[in-house]
Amino acid sequence: xxxxxxxxxxxxxxVNKIRAFNRFYTRVIGLLNKYLNDSHYTLxxxxxxxxxxxxxxxxxxxxxxxxxxxxxYLSRMLxxxxxxxxxxxxxxxxxxxxxxxxxxxxxxxxxxxxxxxxENQIAExxxxxxxxxxxxxxxxxxxxxxxxxxxxx
Amino acid sequence: xxxxxxxxxxxxxxVNKIRAFNRFYTRVIGLLNKYLNDSHYTLxxxxxxxxxxxxxxxxxxxxxxxxxxxxxYLSRMLxxxxxxxxxxxxxxxxxxxxxxxxxxxxxxxxxxxxxxxxENQIAExxxxxxxxxxxxxxxxxxxxxxxxxxxxx
DNA sequence: ATTTTTAGTTGACTTTGTCAACTATTTACG
DNA sequence: CGTAAATAGTTGACAAAGTCAACTAAAAAT
Numbered sequence: 264x265x266x267x268x269x270x271x272x273x274x275x276x277x278v279n280k281i282r283a284f285n286r287f288y289t290r291v292i293g294l295l296n297k298y299l300n301d302s303h304y305t306l307x308x309x310x311x312x313x314x315x316x317x318x319x320x321x322x323x324x325x326x327x328x329x330x331x332x333x334x335x336y337l338s339r340m341l342x343x344x345x346x347x348x349x350x351x352x353x354x355x356x357x358x359x360x361x362x363x364x365x366x367x368x369x370x371x372x373x374x375x376x377x378x379x380x381x382e383n384q385i386a387e388x389x390x391x392x393x394x395x396x397x398x399x400x401x402x403x404x405x406x407x408x409x410x411x412x413x414x415x416x
Numbered sequence: 417x418x419x420x421x422x423x424x425x426x427x428x429x430x431v432n433k434i435r436a437f438n439r440f441y442t443r444v445i446g447l448l449n450k451y452l453n454d455s456h457y458t459l460x461x462x463x464x465x466x467x468x469x470x471x472x473x474x475x476x477x478x479x480x481x482x483x484x485x486x487x488x489y490l491s492r493m494l495x496x497x498x499x500x501x502x503x504x505x506x507x508x509x510x511x512x513x514x515x516x517x518x519x520x521x522x523x524x525x526x527x528x529x530x531x532x533x534x535e536n537q538i539a540e541x542x543x544x545x546x547x548x549x550x551x552x553x554x555x556x557x558x559x560x561x562x563x564x565x566x567x568x569x
Numbered sequence: 570a571t572t573t574t575t576a577g578t579t580g581a582c583t584t585t586g587t588c589a590a591c592t593a594t595t596t597a598c599g
Numbered sequence: 600c601g602t603a604a605a606t607a608g609t610t611g612a613c614a615a616a617g618t619c620a621a622c623t624a625a626a627a628a629t
Contacts, residue, residue: 278538284557360594360607385431391567403556404437410553414544513576513625
């Protein structure tokens with residue numbers, strides 16, 4: 264918990280630089296997500312698929328926690344995945360209220376295709392940079408994650 | 417323009433690290449924007465106010481370009497700002513189709529209040545870090561902006 | 570002078586996301 | 600044990616965010 268004193272003595276310029284970065288990176292992320300317009304899936308759908316894929320077995324509740332997503336929103340999304348045959352759901356053995364969700368063969372195929380095109384898009388973006396710049400970029404990104412992980416619970 | 421060759425030889429791990437950072441930072445930005453729920457304004461509204469404030473005089477078209485925002489969406493937003501007395505609009509002297517938009521005294525007051533609370537929120541976030549960490553964070557952020565500015569048109 | 574482009578508005582719509590109420594379990598606890 | 604409280608997921612109703620196309624009026628291009 265910070266005090267008024269902390270906030271007031273905090274260098275204004277530093278805060279402004281961080282805000283500038285946030286604005287800048289919001290645009291970067293926006294650009295990178297633009298490609299999704301051409302895919303059959305929306306950004307939140309892809310995020311959900313990502314979680315299912317990387318957990319192999321996951322419950323609704325876990326997804327809502329991981330993505331800070333409303334459970335009703337997710338419930339409807341999973342229904343649409345189900346209709347499209349992208350997921351399998353089976354009742355959890357130790358808690359019959361919960362379902363273990365996993366990607367079907369079709370779902371996995373779809374996800375991996377999206378995944379590849381995201382990767383290609385980033386690779387394409389990076390192709391405008393030389394090797395050293397890419398290395399530096401990653402160093403900076405790791406650095407930010409390391410520092411901010413301390414505070415983001 | 418990148419070639420297939422570039423993409424295929426691009427280190428997969430680097431691409432994955434960048435994607436991981438994007439996911440991470442999407443969450444950070446999401447957390448920072450959460451506070452807006454308590455404000456009277458939405459995120460896109462604040463962004464528009466930001467642009468009006470920092471240009472003193474700006475047209476609708478310029479805002480749509482700066483924020484990649486649909487002109488109909490913006491038009492309605494400006495209408496609501498107008499109704500709330502947050503902006504002044506006057507016909508541009510050299511192009512009577514266009515309007516020069518600026519914040520009213522009330523609008524400026526509102527924007528500055530939002531601005532302060534965003535600043536405080538970031539300052540509060542940073543209060544969990546020591547001086548050196550904050551310095552490092554800014555170095556990394558500047559680094560990323562410098563590198564990515566080369567390519568993001 | 571007329572066609573084409575542009576600035577902004579409006580109508581109709583879709584997507585995205587939220588909130589509260591509900592059912593069916595499970596867990597906590599006297 | 601048995602009842603109360605908490606939890607997993609669904610559903611209805613809605614609000615917020617964003618898009619698309621058609622339109623008016625003015626400006627720019629030809």
